[in-house]
Structures are given as C-alpha cells and as structure tokens.
Amino acid sequence: MNSVSRPGLAGTAALLANETRASIMMSLLDGRAWTPTELADSLTIARPTATEQLHRLVDAGMLTEVRQGRHRYVRLANPAVADLVESLAAFSQMSVPAAATLRSQRADKALREARTCYRHLAGRLGVALTDGMHRCGYLHPTWTLTAAGHSWFEILGVDLPRTSIRAFTRPCLDWTERRDHLAGTAAEALLATLLRRQWLVRLGGTRALRLTPEGSLALGPVLNDPDH
Known part of the structure; x- marks a missing residue:
C-alpha cells in the first residue's frame, strides 16, 4: 500500500x-x-x-x-495534452518509418518540411523561422520576444494576446528536426496570421503545410541566412 x-x-x-x-x-x-x-x-x-x-x-x-x-x-x-504528446514524440529515440509507397513518402516529406504542432508551426520550416528570429534579434536567447520582435509581429499583422495564463513564448523540441522551434501563445498567433494571409496553406486534411510564393517573399528576410 x-x-x-x-x-x-x-x-x-x-x-x-x-x-x-x-x-x-x-x-x-x-x-x-x-x-x-x-x-x-x-x-x-x-x-x-x-x-x-x-x-x-x-x-x-x-x-x-x-x-x-x-x-x-x-x-x-487542452494545450497541455498537446505538449505531452509532442514531448513524448521528441523524446522517442525510435520512429516508425513511412510506408515505402510513393504517396506515403511524399506525404512524409511534406510533413517533415512544415506542419502544425497543435497550434504553432513545426518541421524544417518552423525551426528555420525560429533560427531566423534569433538571428534577426526578434527572439532573445532566453526565448523572450524583443522590442524588435514585437515590431516585426506588428508589421506582419499578428494580433498578439494581451494576457494569458500560458507561456507567451517558449521552445518546443521538434521531433523530426531534433531542434527547438517557437511555441507559446505568440507562436500560435503567428501561425494563425500566416494561414489567414495564405502565406501558409494546409495540404488536404493532414497536418502538413506549404509555404506559398507570397509567404516566401514576406518571410524571406527572416528565413534566408546571409551566411549560407
């Protein structure tokens, strides 16, 4: 007992x-x-x-x-359940491979490129955008949004929440990239804006997302690393 x-x-x-x-x-x-x-x-x-x-x-x-x-x-x-599932996925050392069919391989590639992680952006694109925000000085090393970051969000038309009991910005370990992408209520507002402006579009009924040419142009200054 x-x-x-x-x-x-x-x-x-x-x-x-x-x-x-x-x-x-x-x-x-x-x-x-x-x-x-x-x-x-x-x-x-x-x-x-x-x-x-x-x-x-x-x-x-x-x-x-x-x-x-x-x-x-x-x-x-609730978001806590989403955090639990995503954290367990990132913690898992083994992954179940996609089926060998062309359709499955294409779907898997799209999911790894960009997807929703509950209500924020994940995948290679999510990590690249987060890296760019750090590089441009929009995110402090402590993962807080800087004054320049607030200004950038305002330029994009992101309606940031004024108050929330949940974290405003925080790192979230990406289970495919094995690196952190941005999560929190600010990241959720950012994804909602990118979808509303159709800079990102959903691929069918899956979690996969695609960056549109308009989105690539708008986010290019942050996504493009001048050192590469």
Missing part, C-alpha cells in the same frame, strides 16, 4: 502505449476537431476500432467531444 498519494503515471502511459491510440493523438496535433470516420479513414483502421479507442481517450480526459447536430467531433482536451 502506498504511504502517500501519487499520480497514476502508469495508467496514462498505458493509454499511449497502444499504437492506434498514439496515432490518433498524433493526428489530432493539427489542432482541429475530427469526426471518428475521418480519423478512421486517415489512419486506415476500422470505424469500430477508432470509436472504441476514442471512447477510452475521452474517458481519460485526453480528448473532448464536440457535438454539432448529428455529427460528433473529437479534439485534444
């Missing part, structure tokens, strides 16, 4: 130890709400299997349900 209370870490770990549930959580890192059918089709699993695993994740408080008319959607319960 335990002499003191403790969190049920083993139970939480067991939930994510299932390959199907782990895949569901990774898919939902795009920050959007999905129907069980959409998730089942995306992961090529049977609808009853998806429904069963979704019930377990909802009961555990990792997902929340949203009902709209006859439709039922699920999404990550």
Whole structure:
C-alpha cells in the first residue's frame, strides 16, 4: 500500500502505449476537431476500432467531444495534452518509418518540411523561422520576444494576446528536426496570421503545410541566412 498519494503515471502511459491510440493523438496535433470516420479513414483502421479507442481517450480526459447536430467531433482536451504528446514524440529515440509507397513518402516529406504542432508551426520550416528570429534579434536567447520582435509581429499583422495564463513564448523540441522551434501563445498567433494571409496553406486534411510564393517573399528576410 502506498504511504502517500501519487499520480497514476502508469495508467496514462498505458493509454499511449497502444499504437492506434498514439496515432490518433498524433493526428489530432493539427489542432482541429475530427469526426471518428475521418480519423478512421486517415489512419486506415476500422470505424469500430477508432470509436472504441476514442471512447477510452475521452474517458481519460485526453480528448473532448464536440457535438454539432448529428455529427460528433473529437479534439485534444487542452494545450497541455498537446505538449505531452509532442514531448513524448521528441523524446522517442525510435520512429516508425513511412510506408515505402510513393504517396506515403511524399506525404512524409511534406510533413517533415512544415506542419502544425497543435497550434504553432513545426518541421524544417518552423525551426528555420525560429533560427531566423534569433538571428534577426526578434527572439532573445532566453526565448523572450524583443522590442524588435514585437515590431516585426506588428508589421506582419499578428494580433498578439494581451494576457494569458500560458507561456507567451517558449521552445518546443521538434521531433523530426531534433531542434527547438517557437511555441507559446505568440507562436500560435503567428501561425494563425500566416494561414489567414495564405502565406501558409494546409495540404488536404493532414497536418502538413506549404509555404506559398507570397509567404516566401514576406518571410524571406527572416528565413534566408546571409551566411549560407
């Protein structure tokens, strides 16, 4: 018998130890709400299997349900759950390779290039943009936004949150690049602006994003390293 209370870490770990549930959580890192059918089709699993695993994740408080008319959607319960999943992904020393088909390889390449990490930008592009912000003096080495950074966000039209109980800016270890990209509410506002201005566009129903020519032009001064 335990002499003191403790969190049920083993139970939480067991939930994510299932390959199907782990895949569901990774898919939902795009920050959007999905129907069980959409998730089942995306992961090529049977609808009853998806429904069963979704019930377990909802009961555990990792997902929340949203009902709209006859439709039922699920999404990550909160940013803390997203941080947990992304941190575990980055901590994992092994990765499951994409299928050898041309379609899968192309999708994997697109995901590694640029993707949503819950509500902020990740992948090679996310890391490159973060590096550029440090290089241009927009991000302090302590990961705080400088006065020049605030001015740059204003030029881009980013509507920064005035108050938040969550971190304004913080590093987030990118699981494909193995380096930090920018996270926090400021990074979320930045991604929302890039999508709204169509400097980034979503690729189908996946987490993958594509930098448009307009986006490349607008972000070029930050993305292009003059030393390379």
